[in-house]
Amino acid sequence: MRFAPDERFDYRCRPEGLRRVIRNLIENAVRYAGGADVRLITDKAGVRILVEDEGPGIPTDSFEEVFSPFFRLEGSRSRETGGLGLGLSIARAIARQHGGDIILSPRKPGLQAAIVLPPEH
Numbered sequence: 832m833r834f835a836p837d838e839r840f841d842y843r844c845r846p847e848g849l850r851r852v853i854r855n856l857i858e859n860a861v862r863y864a865g866g867a868d869v870r871l872i873t874d875k876a877g878v879r880i881l882v883e884d885e886g887p888g889i890p891t892d893s894f895e896e897v898f899s900p901f902f903r904l905e906g907s908r909s910r911e912t913g914g915l916g917l918g919l920s921i922a923r924a925i926a927r928q929h930g931g932d933i934i935l936s937p938r939k940p941g942l943q944a945a946i947v948l949p950p951e952h
Contacts, residue, residue, distance in 0.1 A: 860884040
């Protein structure tokens with residue numbers, strides 16, 4: 832995993848919750864793509880935490896479905912091939928509790944998962 836930081840700043844949030852969101856996205860990238868690049872971008876629009884990989888990606892028609900509880904692209908429920916399909920639904924719920932969201936975008940190759948958070952008020 833590689834991390835490219837932005838300027839240090841304070842942001843009012845539930846730190847344990849955001850840690851869980853970031854950890855889930857990084858663990859998924861490592862599990863399914865072999866690694867992740869993580870970038871932090873801050874500007875007037877808010878905060879974006881980008882987790883990018885060069886793996887097989889996710890079909891674009893499944894971008895919303897992967898956030899459904901218990902949904903897994905890989906069909907078995909084996910812990911050896913992945914989790915139970917709850918991680919992304921929990922991660923999105925936490926991001927939304929912060930007024931933000933998780934947005935998936937295709938890369939060639941791979942996937943970008945962006946945690947998008949509003950600017951502080």
